[in-house]
Amino acid sequence: MAQGDMAFFSRPSSAAVKISAPPPDEPSSPKPSSKKDSTQRQCRNILIFGSCKYQDKGCIYYHPAPDAPPSVITSTKSSSSRQAVNAPVFVPKAIPVSTTTSTLQSSPSAESEHNDQQQEEEHNIYPEAPDDGGQTYSNNPYADSMLDYGGADPFYSTQFTFARQPLDYHLYTHPRPDSLQHKYFISDSIREELQKRSETIHSGPIPGLSLPEELQGYHSLVPLEPVAGERRKFGNWYSTVYRAVNSTDGVTYALRRIENFRLMQQTAFAGIETWSRIRHPNIISVREAFTTRAFNDNSLVVVYDYHPNSQTLYEAHIKPKGPQFQNGRLQAQPVRIPERTLWSYVIQIANAIKTVHDAGQAVRIIDATKILVTGKNRVRISSCGIVDVLTYEAHADVAFLQQEDLAMFGKLVFALCCSNLAAMNNLPKAVETLARHYSADLKSVALFLISKPGPHKNIGQLFDMIGSRLLTEMDEMQNAVDRLEGELMTELENARLVRLLCKFGFINERPEFAREPRWSETGDRYIVTLFRDYVFHQVDEHGNPVVNLTHVLTCLNKVCHLYFYPLFADDDEFLQLDAGSDERIMLVARDEQSCLVVSYKEIKSCIDSAFSELTRGT
Ligand SMILES: Nc1ncnc2c1ncn2[C@@H]1O[C@H](COP(=O)(O)OP(=O)(O)OP(=O)(O)O)[C@@H](O)[C@H]1O
Numbered sequence: 001m002a003q004g005d006m007a008f009f010s011r012p013s014s015a016a017v018k019i020s021a022p023p024p025d026e027p028s029s030p031k032p033s034s035k036k037d038s039t040q041r042q043c044r045n046i047l048i049f050g051s052c053k054y055q056d057k058g059c060i061y062y063h064p065a066p067d068a069p070p071s072v073i074t075s076t077k078s079s080s081s082r083q084a085v086n087a088p089v090f091v092p093k094a095i096p097v098s099t100t101t102s103t104l105q106s107s108p109s110a111e112s113e114h115n116d117q118q119q120e121e122e123h124n125i126y127p128e129a130p131d132d133g134g135q136t137y138s139n140n141p142y143a144d145s146m147l148d149y150g151g152a153d154p155f156y157s158t159q160f161t162f163a164r165q166p167l168d169y170h171l172y173t174h175p176r177p178d179s180l181q182h183k184y185f186i187s188d189s190i191r192e193e194l195q196k197r198s199e200t201i202h203s204g205p206i207p208g209l210s211l212p213e214e215l216q217g218y219h220s221l222v223p224l225e226p227v228a229g230e231r232r233k234f235g236n237w238y239s240t241v242y243r244a245v246n247s248t249d250g251v252t253y254a255l256r257r258i259e260n261f262r263l264m265q266q267t268a269f270a271g272i273e274t275w276s277r278i279r280h281p282n283i284i285s286v287r288e289a290f291t292t293r294a295f296n297d298n299s300l301v302v303v304y305d306y307h308p309n310s311q312t313l314y315e316a317h318i319k320p321k322g323p324q325f326q327n328g329r330l331q332a333q334p335v336r337i338p339e340r341t342l343w344s345y346v347i348q349i350a351n352a353i354k355t356v357h358d359a360g361q362a363v364r365i366i367d368a369t370k371i372l373v374t375g376k377n378r379v380r381i382s383s384c385g386i387v388d389v390l391t392y393e394a395h396a397d398v399a400f401l402q403q404e405d406l407a408m409f410g411k412l413v414f415a416l417c418c419s420n421l422a423a424m425n426n427l428p429k430a431v432e433t434l435a436r437h438y439s440a441d442l443k444s445v446a447l448f449l450i451s452k453p454g455p456h457k458n459i460g461q462l463f464d465m466i467g468s469r470l471l472t473e474m475d476e477m478q479n480a481v482d483r484l485e486g487e488l489m490t491e492l493e494n495a496r497l498v499r500l501l502c503k504f505g506f507i508n509e510r511p512e513f514a515r516e517p518r519w520s521e522t523g524d525r526y527i528v529t530l531f532r533d534y535v536f537h538q539v540d541e542h543g544n545p546v547v548n549l550t551h552v553l554t555c556l557n558k559v560c561h562l563y564f565y566p567l568f569a570d571d572d573e574f575l576q577l578d579a580g581s582d583e584r585i586m587l588v589a590r591d592e593q594s595c596l597v598v599s600y601k602e603i604k605s606c607i608d609s610a611f612s613e614l615t616r617g618t
Pocket of ligand 1: 369370374382
């Protein structure tokens with residue numbers, strides 16, 4: 001066997017079948033292109049440092065005249081520029097952005113550094129000035145693919161706000177691997193919903209609102225409602241809800257600010273402590289409360305869990321909506337809430353109220369504008385605790401407040417059934433509307449809730465009236481959990497595939513390892529390289545690239561194939577191994593002069609051994 005062949009089969013245990021060997025001196029993978037004559041190549045010291053101290057002391061590379069325009073703006077940052085490492089220049093699509101959209105919130109030094117970078121980008125990426133029609137171009141060459149993550153997370157830079165591009169929520173739709181559609185990737189609708197939530201959480205603050213930069217450890221404030229125009233009052237006060245990031249845990253919270261509220265006694269916060277201990281799936285958790293002068297007034301701020309893209313019940317069901325196109329025709333939006341949905345809401349809210357009453361508290365605000373729809377049919381009571389602080393001095397009786405809760409709940413049921421916040425202003429009409437569109441059971445529940453308060457009227461009684469509808473709700477919830485578990489299953493393998501792709505990235509085309517420039521093309525790595533070609537670089541009979549995600553996923557999954565080995569011969573306990581499939585494939589060298597037959601299992605061990613070599617280092 002020729003010496004060159006040995007490198008391809010360096011692992012003695014390899015079961016790879018060699019069909020024909022490539023000529024010893026010609027590795028099949030492409031050779032690195034022959035280097036330019038050194039006297040024509042520009043000296044890297046010029047590129048990196050702007051000058052070469054060996055220029056007149058025998059440095060063999062080309063040194064341009066000192067007055068020639070430098071090819072790279074020199075700065076310490078430019079040491080890793082594309083030119084400095086002789087890498088091909090990445091030319092992104094230039095996205096025109098209006099001067100107002102892209103903002104820079106950086107310190108002067110950061111700005112000058114950024115300007116350097118920008119000049120470098122302009123020099124390298126836009127050698128000919130694009131005809132921008134008077135528009136400026138995004139400073140960030142990667143803005144094309146970047147969302148605005150500024151300030152949303154301690155791990156993301158807070159210095160820049162980039163122009164946002166709409167997300168492609170369905171990355172997998174072109175080309176959609178039909179055969180794998182139900183096996184891999186969660187459904188489009190769920191992915192889109194979750195992506196939108198994540199996008200909302202990560203979107204940066206809106207410039208020009210003159211909001212405080214920092215507020216008791218919260219930063220990046222974004223109002224969740226219009227700050228101008230007509231405003232409704234929260235009791236006697238104006239209030240605004242903001243989204244903000246906590247600098248300690250990096251989590252986004254909702255901050256409700258009550259404007260111009262002067263706290264007279266610190267003990268008014270006692271209720272907040274009780275509320276912060278209540279955790280319920282239908283109550284938006286209260287985190288903390290504080291007063292602040294950061295808004296140039298005396299403001300009270302109560303911090304809640306943030307549920308991105310949630311809507312109030314009012315916004316979701318009562319607010320009049322204009323007609324929309326459906327099936328090609330302009331149609332008025334149906335306003336009536338289905339009875340099943342209403343029961344689900346009633347049960348969830350009743351459940352939340354029961355938890356609060358059992359904890360010796362009263363909700364104090366049960367209103368269509370203060371209950372949020374945070375997911376499909378999922379409602380949560382918001383703004384808890386705030387009324388306790390605002391009316392601390394009134395010393396109201398809890399039993400009385402709990403009766404008030406039931407009455408407010410009744411009003412809410414009427415408002416939802418009649419799609420009218422003020423339905424209770426005309427009770428006979430409201431009862432008639434409810435009776436016309438909904439069942440007698442729902443009417444009984446609504447009438448019970450608005451009935452006269454009494455010692456025997458409590459939230460527990462409501463559950464006696466709801467009866468078997470509770471079971472229906474439970475069935476639906478369990479079905480929803482099953483559906484979500486099914487969706488999770490479809491994503492299960494994806495993390496393994498990403499890990500595998502990362503290993504490919506570490507191994508393939510590695511310029512040098514252990515002082516061996518051909519490390520990535522020889523030994524086990526040669527099989528890895530050929531497999532990479534097999535997976536990604538196949539061409540059809542016309543020489544066109546085969547861009548088939550199904551093929552890629554099938555191959556990668558066979559490498560990640562799970563094996564279940566019995567621990568003992570007669571045992572039914574199994575050891576789960578990420579072992580690769582025994583199926584064999586033929587890998588063909590690029591020059592088509594040789595091919596190898598290997599199993600996925602072997603490819604996997606080649607990848608693993610190459611990767612562990614890398615992790616061990618030289
Ligand atoms: N905890 C939260 N998580 C996510 N969004 C929230 C949260 N709390 C409130 N919001 C959102 O903030 C916005 C404003 O809330 P708010 O309670 O002020 O509603 P509103 O309809 O403006 O009522 P009002 O007219 O009484 O101010 C709503 O769109 C709501 O969805």
